Amino acid sequence: xxxxxxxxxxxxxxxxxxxxxxxxxxxxxxxxxxxxxxxxxxxxxxxxxxxxxxxxxxxxxxxxxxxxxxxxxxxxxxxxxxxxxxxxxxxxxxxxxxxxxxxxxxxxxxxxxxxxxxxxxxxxxxxxxxxxxxxxxxxxxxxxxxxxxxxxxxxxxxxxxxxxxxxxxxxxxxxxxxxxxxxxxxxxxxxxx
Amino acid sequence: xxxxxxxxxxxxxxxxxxxxxxxxxxxxxxxxxxxxxxxxxxxxxxxxxxxxxxxxxxxxxxxxxxxxxxxxxxxxxxxxxxxxxxxxxxxxxxxxxxxxxxxxxxxxxxxxxxxxxxxxxxxxxxx
Numbered sequence: 001x002x003x004x005x006x007x008x009x010x011x012x013x014x015x016x017x018x019x020x021x022x023x024x025x026x027x028x029x030x031x032x033x034x035x036x037x038x039x040x041x042x043x044x045x046x047x048x049x050x051x052x053x054x055x056x057x058x059x060x061x062x063x064x065x066x067x068x069x070x071x072x073x074x075x076x077x078x079x080x081x082x083x084x085x086x087x088x089x090x091x092x093x094x095x096x097x098x099x100x101x102x103x104x105x106x107x108x109x110x111x112x113x114x115x116x117x118x119x120x121x122x123x124x125x126x127x128x129x130x131x132x133x134x135x136x137x138x139x140x141x142x143x144x145x146x147x148x149x150x151x152x153x154x155x156x157x158x159x160x161x162x163x164x165x166x167x168x169x170x171x172x173x174x175x176x177x178x179x180x181x182x183x184x185x186x187x188x189x190x191x192x193x
Numbered sequence: 194x195x196x197x198x199x200x201x202x203x204x205x206x207x208x209x210x211x212x213x214x215x216x217x218x219x220x221x222x223x224x225x226x227x228x229x230x231x232x233x234x235x236x237x238x239x240x241x242x243x244x245x246x247x248x249x250x251x252x253x254x255x256x257x258x259x260x261x262x263x264x265x266x267x268x269x270x271x272x273x274x275x276x277x278x279x280x281x282x283x284x285x286x287x288x289x290x291x292x293x294x295x296x297x298x299x300x301x302x303x304x305x306x307x308x309x310x311x312x313x314x315x316x317x318x319x320x
Contacts, residue, residue: 031298032297032298034298035297035299035300036297036300037300079254082204085204085208086204086207086208086212087208089204089207089208089210089211096202097203098204101202101203101204102202102203102204103200104202105204105205106245108202108276108297109276109297109298110273111276112276112277112297113276113278113296115277115278115279116278116279120279120281121279121281123281124247124276124277125247126201126247126248126249
């Protein structure tokens with residue numbers, strides 16, 4: 001049987017699990033935390049339940065592997081992260097824009113370093129903040145769950161394309177919470193930073 | 194000495210400005226390459242520009258090309274400060290005329306060390 005060109009391309013595209021593992025993603029995030037948030041700030045590899053007000057920030061990677069690097073945390077954790085990131089530069093009154101900006105910058109740094117670990121060349125989008133993009137293919141996800149200052153954080157590296165397997169053709173709404181089911185219209189609920 | 198900090202992230206601008214201010218630099222900020230070019234065109238020509246890569250309106254590489262196209266701005270030292278860490282991207286930036294490349298995340302000491310290598314530490318930071 002001969003596959004149509006489109007089917008051949010889809011069959012040949014790599015899954016994230018063949019390109020990067022959870023330990024590497026965790027190490028990249030940990031390094032970003034120490035440099036950006038503080039030397040004493042550790043990410044503990046323990047899963048925790050995300051709160052109802054969870055917020056996501058992500059960057060898109062487009063290249064031989066195409067998808068998003070998504071960081072999801074509770075709103076309070078995002079605020080705390082912003083204060084830690086800005087340290088003495090934290091304004092007296094923290095505006096919502098400060099939180100989306102700082103939270104997005106962390107996704108930008110983690111995403112940029114994840115991209116560097118993937119086959120290239122690839123391009124990196126500007127960070128966005130909002131509801132997480134939907135998981136299109138559960139097999140094309142690398143998921144890391146950690147605690148920071150006792151609060152849960154989830155980092156996912158997730159493919160943007162649907163599965164070539166028929167049972168995975170529909171967007172998969174599993175985790176992280178508050179996914180955006182319209183990811184193919186890139187992140188309509190996101191805020192471009 | 195003067196430094197222009199170019200990054201679309203306000204948080205990152207505040208962080209880099211804080212580090213450079215602590216080293217004794219007089220600093221200004223720009224949210225993208227075009228805004229930075231506007232600062233140069235108004236006559237505020239810095240000794241150093243720190244430049245993010247991915248920004249709206251005009252990205253960091255376009256800014257480097259624009260600065261290098263103007264002989265009057267040749268003395269300006271251009272340092273990319275970015276999460277773009279692919280080898281090919283670093284080569285592109287250096288080939289376009291950037292002097293150094295700092296990969297995010299970075300520490301204050303790492304940035305200071307790069308500036309020391311470039312001979313760009315203000316006198317008060319050397320002492």
